[in-house]
Amino acid sequence: MSFSRDVVAIGNAIVDVIAPADDAFLEANALAKGAMMLIDACKGEALYRRMAPGIESSGGAAANTVAGVASLGGRAAFVGKVAADQLGEVFAHDMRAIGACFETPPLAGAAGTGRCLVNVTPDGERTMCTYLGAANQLNVDDVAPALIEAAQILYLEGYLFDPPQARRAFAKAAGLARAAGRTIALTLSDAFVVERHRRALLEFIETEVDLLFGNEAEIGSLFEARDFGAAATAIRGRVRIAALTRGARGSVVLAGGESFEVAAAPVDAVVDTTGAGDQYAAGFMLALARGRPLEACARLGGLAAAEVISHYGPRPQTPLAALAVAHGLD
Amino acid sequence: MSFSRDVVAIGNAIVDVIAPADDAFLEANALAKGAMMLIDACKGEALYRRMAPGIESSGGAAANTVAGVASLGGRAAFVGKVAADQLGEVFAHDMRAIGACFETPPLAGAAGTGRCLVNVTPDGERTMCTYLGAANQLNVDDVAPALIEAAQILYLEGYLFDPPQARRAFAKAAGLARAAGRTIALTLSDAFVVERHRRALLEFIETEVDLLFGNEAEIGSLFEARDFGAAATAIRGRVRIAALTRGARGSVVLAGGESFEVAAAPVDAVVDTTGAGDQYAAGFMLALARGRPLEACARLGGLAAAEVISHYGPRPQTPLAALAVAHGLD
Numbered sequence: 001m002s003f004s005r006d007v008v009a010i011g012n013a014i015v016d017v018i019a020p021a022d023d024a025f026l027e028a029n030a031l032a033k034g035a036m037m038l039i040d041a042c043k044g045e046a047l048y049r050r051m052a053p054g055i056e057s058s059g060g061a062a063a064n065t066v067a068g069v070a071s072l073g074g075r076a077a078f079v080g081k082v083a084a085d086q087l088g089e090v091f092a093h094d095m096r097a098i099g100a101c102f103e104t105p106p107l108a109g110a111a112g113t114g115r116c117l118v119n120v121t122p123d124g125e126r127t128m129c130t131y132l133g134a135a136n137q138l139n140v141d142d143v144a145p146a147l148i149e150a151a152q153i154l155y156l157e158g159y160l161f162d163p164p165q166a167r168r169a170f171a172k173a174a175g176l177a178r179a180a181g182r183t184i185a186l187t188l189s190d191a192f193v194v195e196r197h198r199r200a201l202l203e204f205i206e207t208e209v210d211l212l213f214g215n216e217a218e219i220g221s222l223f224e225a226r227d228f229g230a231a232a233t234a235i236r237g238r239v240r241i242a243a244l245t246r247g248a249r250g251s252v253v254l255a256g257g258e259s260f261e262v263a264a265a266p267v268d269a270v271v272d273t274t275g276a277g278d279q280y281a282a283g284f285m286l287a288l289a290r291g292r293p294l295e296a297c298a299r300l301g302g303l304a305a306a307e308v309i310s311h312y313g314p315r316p317q318t319p320l321a322a323l324a325v326a327h328g329l330d
Numbered sequence: 331m332s333f334s335r336d337v338v339a340i341g342n343a344i345v346d347v348i349a350p351a352d353d354a355f356l357e358a359n360a361l362a363k364g365a366m367m368l369i370d371a372c373k374g375e376a377l378y379r380r381m382a383p384g385i386e387s388s389g390g391a392a393a394n395t396v397a398g399v400a401s402l403g404g405r406a407a408f409v410g411k412v413a414a415d416q417l418g419e420v421f422a423h424d425m426r427a428i429g430a431c432f433e434t435p436p437l438a439g440a441a442g443t444g445r446c447l448v449n450v451t452p453d454g455e456r457t458m459c460t461y462l463g464a465a466n467q468l469n470v471d472d473v474a475p476a477l478i479e480a481a482q483i484l485y486l487e488g489y490l491f492d493p494p495q496a497r498r499a500f501a502k503a504a505g506l507a508r509a510a511g512r513t514i515a516l517t518l519s520d521a522f523v524v525e526r527h528r529r530a531l532l533e534f535i536e537t538e539v540d541l542l543f544g545n546e547a548e549i550g551s552l553f554e555a556r557d558f559g560a561a562a563t564a565i566r567g568r569v570r571i572a573a574l575t576r577g578a579r580g581s582v583v584l585a586g587g588e589s590f591e592v593a594a595a596p597v598d599a600v601v602d603t604t605g606a607g608d609q610y611a612a613g614f615m616l617a618l619a620r621g622r623p624l625e626a627c628a629r630l631g632g633l634a635a636a637e638v639i640s641h642y643g644p645r646p647q648t649p650l651a652a653l654a655v656a657h658g659l660d
Contacts, residue, residue, distance in 0.1 A: 017420075019427075020647070048423060049423070051423075051427060052427050052428075053388065053397065053423070053424035053425075053427045053428045053645065054423075054424065054427075055385050055386065055387045055642075055643055056385065056386035056387070056420060057385045057386070058383065067383065085415075085416060086415060086416045086417050086442065086443075087416050090347075090386060093378060093379070093381075093383070093384075094383035094384065095383075097349075097379075097381060097382050097383045097384075098382075098383045112416065113416075311642075312385075312641075312642075312647075313385055315383065317350070317642075
């Protein structure tokens with residue numbers, strides 16, 4: 001069977017504003033280190049005023065994953081809402097320039113393109129405050145059935161459980177993918193997202209999801225588990241494949257009775273962990289779409305994640321396809 | 331005598347869009363490697379569509395220098411025109427967040443904030459296409475006499491010889507600074523700028539400029555000289571101090587009968603040379619404002635330049651003041 005795309009993803013269309021910060025800054029601004037917090041435009045402006053000079057980069061979790069799949073040489077499409085403004089043009093450019101399909105019409109309205117204020121501490125950890133803006137208004141009409149049905153894997157970000165309209169778009173896409181016999185993948189996105197929507201997420205995972213991505217904090221939050229082992233035991237049997245990332249400790253994959261660990265790919269210096277999980281999902285899914293064994297999926301995920309944490313910004317700066325070839329993972 | 335600021339600079343307020351490219355891309359798009367080309371909005375959009383995914387960073391030559399002076403712990407102000415749009419807000423934020431003064435009112439008009447499309451080749455060389463937008467409309471009213479008179483050094487970029495209104499603002503500022511007995515510094519900016527305005531620039535240098543910055547190509551273009559030696563001989567006696575940068579070969583300073591070379595500060599890997607000359611000028615001028623000998627000025631310039639070429643983007647990502655202390659150049 002052939003598909004016109006490897007991955008179609010639905011997520012918040014976001015431009016990141018990335019700046020260095022220290023732990024004292026996080027404390028002074030009541031920011032939970034490593035987490036993502038939703039803020040309104042007014043709070044966003046106030047926080048931005050206090051932040052250091054930054055750089056801007058297209059972001060958004062699932063959008064970063066789509067960029068990663070495209071950079072690896074895969075065929076990917078993204079569905080998400082920007083506004084008809086300068087940052088929206090930047091987002092659309094970066095998506096198309098990397099070779100991904102992005103055809104969601106921009107929002108004609110007052111809300112600007114969504115922004116994520118990313119404060120990166122010297123340990124490379126990122127702490128995010130997101131103003132959703134136009135992304136908040138992704139709706140069911142933006143989900144084109146043909147696009148979903150033609151892709152081997154539908155990838156959804158847990159962040160979309162927050163905006164009510166987007167959540168309906170999410171459900172519509174899952175229904176279309178399931179009816180067409182596609183693989184449905186979900187990333188938990190953030191421990192606080194999981195906390196806010198635990199029951200609904202768990203129900204969605206058990207009924208719709210084939211492939212689940214999450215890090216230690218997220219999977220722990222999903223099951224209110226004491227430790228990683230307990231959470232890993234709890235997810236077993238609820239999804240066909242769970243790929244759980246553990247930062248410098250690599251990842252653990254659980255599939256049916258099988259389970260294995262893959263070490264993290266080596267990195268000279270961790271500069272900014274923004275996008276690590278997103279790129280892991282990109283590598284994992286493209287290898288899966290190409291019929292590779294699960295261990296190769298986890299390795300390609302780890303390789304893509306290692307590239308993105310070695311520089312500022314959530315998207316690859318090196319063509320990942322060449323990197324995969326160099327590591328025998330193409 | 332004490333000044334309320336070390337440096338006040340006037341320049342084009344620009345946001346850079348920085349993306350990787352190869353030499354074939356430059357050729358296919360008729361871009362002269364290493365140069366800056368002015369383009370209109372329409373050409374800018376067409377080129378942007380062909381460029382790779384990028385990152386956005388506040389830029390503008392003199393603005394980068396102001397950011398460098400502030401990062402070194404100096405007191406600096408910038409005068410330049412942005413529009414009342416998203417990129418204009420980014421520019422203003424980054425200037426203020428680094429501790430510089432930026433009070434030029436944004437343009438209320440149709441033109442957007444100026445953009446510079448920077449294509450960076452694997453050798454680290456940057457090739458720039460600039461759409462001036464609002465920057466084109468900086469005018470004499472934007473030059474506040476009190477701001478110019480209170481700064482020890484007025485720094486002007488040669489790029490301002492292009493927009494006619496900005497050039498008048500430039501002349502006004504120079505007049506104010508001269509009347510107040512301040513030091514007037516100029517950077518030649520670009521070999522093609524020099525070619526377009528050779529006679530006017532030379533006259534301005536001879537009558538107004540105390541401190542001239544330029545690289546090999548620029549000073550060569552100014553005197554239509556065969557080689558660097560001939561150009562260096564030609565500039566001698568026309569300005570009090572000429573600080574000429576030679577990339578990996580460091581810089582040469584000529585002042586009265588004196589002349590000396592300073593080696594480039596070592597860099598692990600040259601990633602993107604955007605902003606190298608701007609940061610050299612920042613280090614040089616702040617040391618000069620603090621009364622350091624010329625050799626220390628050239629060394630601090632070289633140190634600031636080395637930081638900025640080791641990463642993407644034209645502004646320091648490390649606080650330069652700490653770097654200066656670590657190298658005994660504070």
